[in-house]
Amino acid sequence: MLYIVGLGLGDERDITVRGLDAVRSCSKIYMEAYTSLLSLGLDPAALANLEKLYGKEITVADREMVEERVDQVLSEAADTDVAFLVVGDPFGATTHTDLVVRAKKMGVEVKVIHNASVMNAIGVCGLQLYRYGETISIPFFTDEWRPDSFYEKIQNNRQLGLHTLCLLDIRVKEPTWESLARGKKVYEPPRFMTVNTAISQLFEVEEARGGYAYRRETLCIGVARLGSDDQKIVAGPMEKLLDVDFGPPLHCLIIVGETHPLEEEMLEFYMIK
Numbered sequence: 001m002l003y004i005v006g007l008g009l010g011d012e013r014d015i016t017v018r019g020l021d022a023v024r025s026c027s028k029i030y031m032e033a034y035t036s037l038l039s040l041g042l043d044p045a046a047l048a049n050l051e052k053l054y055g056k057e058i059t060v061a062d063r064e065m066v067e068e069r070v071d072q073v074l075s076e077a078a079d080t081d082v083a084f085l086v087v088g089d090p091f092g093a094t095t096h097t098d099l100v101v102r103a104k105k106m107g108v109e110v111k112v113i114h115n116a117s118v119m120n121a122i123g124v125c126g127l128q129l130y131r132y133g134e135t136i137s138i139p140f141f142t143d144e145w146r147p148d149s150f151y152e153k154i155q156n157n158r159q160l161g162l163h164t165l166c167l168l169d170i171r172v173k174e175p176t177w178e179s180l181a182r183g184k185k186v187y188e189p190p191r192f193m194t195v196n197t198a199i200s201q202l203f204e205v206e207e208a209r210g211g212y213a214y215r216r217e218t219l220c221i222g223v224a225r226l227g228s229d230d231q232k233i234v235a236g237p238m239e240k241l242l243d244v245d246f247g248p249p250l251h252c253l254i255i256v257g258e259t260h261p262l263e264e265e266m267l268e269f270y271m272i273k
């Protein structure tokens, strides 16, 4: 059996009771290591805390490993119980549908144990979840690569009066271009996009596109470390959020659409002074 277990957004104790029972019953535990800090091994204390609470050794599985060795994980799951841990919910934003499809094709039974995701915990900002449009991802711009296809999506959402959740790039274990050309991979240091970088990139795109999807005064909400004890949520005009220090990752950003009076009342609590 393959258990795909959501860990939630806070710390190791956010696992559900059902998730913990499943993990403790498994003989092998993998953890997805490309969409969150906790699982990145960048915080060794967090990993040690997980292992201590779960009473199991955890193999951190980076994107390369999941892509290249998934069949090995699935063969193990055909013979014994294996848990694959995902920070947040297994189907929140980074879907693990491909893993489920492959498992099912190999005849491996799958059980999913859900948890909170950035996609629903964001409700704490006060904007109603059913008034969001398409979620977008903002990638880091480089000198050669400045993809901005998210712009049309923001524009569509805003034309419909809907809010836009922007997920911000995480670059972990990315090989440098030069090392790929040389045929021997050397990895870039890990990077996480801040709310500030996301806003500067959005301004750059807006300027290049002629400017009508959003403006410097558009109301936005910057969110950092959602679900943890030190989460930070600040609402205000986009240009003012540029100067706010949101602290350590992970960050995301909301471009606010048309608001309902109750949404506005809640937003007041987060408004920049």
Ligand SMILES: C[S@@+](CC[C@H](N)C(=O)[O-])C[C@H]1O[C@@H](n2cnc3c(N)ncnc32)[C@H](O)[C@@H]1O
Binding pocket: 009, 035, 036, 086, 087, 088, 089, 090, 091, 092, 093, 094, 116, 117, 118, 119, 166, 167, 168, 169, 170, 223, 224, 225, 226, 227, 228, 250, 251, 252
């Ligand atoms: C691809 S999603 C991962 C989704 C995860 N499986 C879940 O269900 O929450 C990763 C992006 O979501 C956002 N994110 C995830 N966790 C967050 C948190 N605790 N606080 C703020 N943003 C977060 C960041 O922008 C990050 O780059």
